[in-house]
Amino acid sequence: MVASAGRITxxxxxxxxxxxxxxxxSAAARRLGSSAATVSQQLSNLETAIGxxxxxxxxxxxxxxxxxxxxxxxxxTILNEADQAKQExxxxxxxxxxxxxxxxxxxxxxxxxxxxxxMAQSWSNCQFLLETxxxxxxxxxxEQRALDVIVAADVGLPSxxxxxxxxxxxxxxxxxxxxxLHSGDALADLKGLPMIRYTTRHHMGQVIATHLAxxxxxxxxxxxxxxxxxxxxxxxxxxGWTILTPLALLRARRFSDQIDVGPLxxxxxxxxxxxxxxxxxxxxxxxxxxxxxxxxxxxxxxxPAIAAHPWLKGQLTVSQVP
Numbered sequence: 001m002v003a004s005a006g007r008i009t010x011x012x013x014x015x016x017x018x019x020x021x022x023x024x025x026s027a028a029a030r031r032l033g034s035s036a037a038t039v040s041q042q043l044s045n046l047e048t049a050i051g052x053x054x055x056x057x058x059x060x061x062x063x064x065x066x067x068x069x070x071x072x073x074x075x076x077t078i079l080n081e082a083d084q085a086k087q088e089x090x091x092x093x094x095x096x097x098x099x100x101x102x103x104x105x106x107x108x109x110x111x112x113x114x115x116x117x118x119m120a121q122s123w124s125n126c127q128f129l130l131e132t133x134x135x136x137x138x139x140x141x142x143e144q145r146a147l148d149v150i151v152a153a154d155v156g157l158p159s160x161x162x163x164x165x166x167x168x169x170x171x172x173x174x175x176x177x178x179x180x181l182h183s184g185d186a187l188a189d190l191k192g193l194p195m196i197r198y199t200t201r202h203h204m205g206q207v208i209a210t211h212l213a214x215x216x217x218x219x220x221x222x223x224x225x226x227x228x229x230x231x232x233x234x235x236x237x238x239x240g241w242t243i244l245t246p247l248a249l250l251r252a253r254r255f256s257d258q259i260d261v262g263p264l265x266x267x268x269x270x271x272x273x274x275x276x277x278x279x280x281x282x283x284x285x286x287x288x289x290x291x292x293x294x295x296x297x298x299x300x301x302x303x304p305a306i307a308a309h310p311w312l313k314g315q316l317t318v319s320q321v322p
Contacts, residue, residue: 010082012046013075014145015039016054020072021143023061031144076161080281083145099285100129102138102150104273106228106247110300111293118292136203142276149277149286151293155203165275165290166319168297171312172208172269175232175249176241176260186265194240195219199226204271208243211269228252235259245271246305246316261309270315294318 018028019039029036040057047054054068064072103112116128131141135152142150142162151167174186181189197219198205205224212219223240225231231242232252236259249261275293277286297318306313 008046008049009042010078012042012049013078015042016046016068017072017075017079018144019043019055019062020064020068020075023063025057025062031140079145080161080278083148083278084281097123097125098127098129099123099282100131100146100148102131102133102141102147102152104135104138104152105132106245106251106273107151108132109251111296114296114300115289115292118296119289134202134204139276142278145278148282149275149289151273151275153204154272154274161279162276163279163286165286167273167275167290167293168301168318169270169272169316170245170247171315172211172243172245172264172271173249173309173312174241174262174264175235175244176262177235177238178258178260180241181260181262186262190241194223195221196231196234196240196242197221197224198231198242198244199224202226204245207269207271211266212243215266217266232259246309246312247273247301250301250305256308263311268315291321294321 015028015032015034018031019025022028022031025039025043026036029039032039043055043057050067050071052067052071053065054071056063056065101116103115107115112130112132116130119126120128131138131147133141135155138147138150138152139155139157141147143157174181174190176186176190176193180193183189198208200206200209221240223234225234228244228248228251231244232249232255234240235242236255243264249256275286275290302316302318305316
């Protein structure tokens, strides 16, 4: 076997970017599905080939050297060009462009099927791969280059090297058993009723928990769930109340006549849904997908949500193209 030391390899560049992102060799190995020994060897080979130390590997967390910071900018360009080349070669050989799309779970019932059908009709030479999941996992998969474009909630991660298109903003709201919210004082109405918490393993649950703690509200909870349907089923049965978003309520709309919905009785809290893609890789396609999504969100989300709860007008908004 020909030794690779002394040559800059694409695999070595990918290992370097993963290690720089994760600031840990073991975390980079998990992300790449490799071993820590392999990652360490690839980093050594790359540094030998370049003739410079790229990482301060004795520090915890690992940091970039000055040379590493310079090379990281080039490394992202190298990997982007490689991805673009794969797309072009696939198109040339098979007449197909392969588009790997990650969609937030909130859209899987209505928005995602309509979007895919729409794109399939317009882009006859495109093969689609769909990944549905929570926002934090989609962001990880985009970072790991397992996806080309994602539609997810903004989780506050750096977006360097990405193009970002705002799609919509929605507030967090209260959902309680039918007849609970009757006095105009939601906190008083909910007193004595346990909270059903959306899981803090997901970013949205962490945002809710942080907001409650900021307002010194320490609600007791016996249940922490990761399913909108299970949460809303329990609220509808009278087991407790919860904090979710209008998108979550739309997904569990079969319980709508068994629940009360009201504004969050604290300082307002909202989240943004965005489309992200690596800058320059898909040309005009991310902006085109974002435009299609805004049209669908106006029809399938904004309209029905405001019709059901008119007080959401001005709080739940689909972004307009600048």
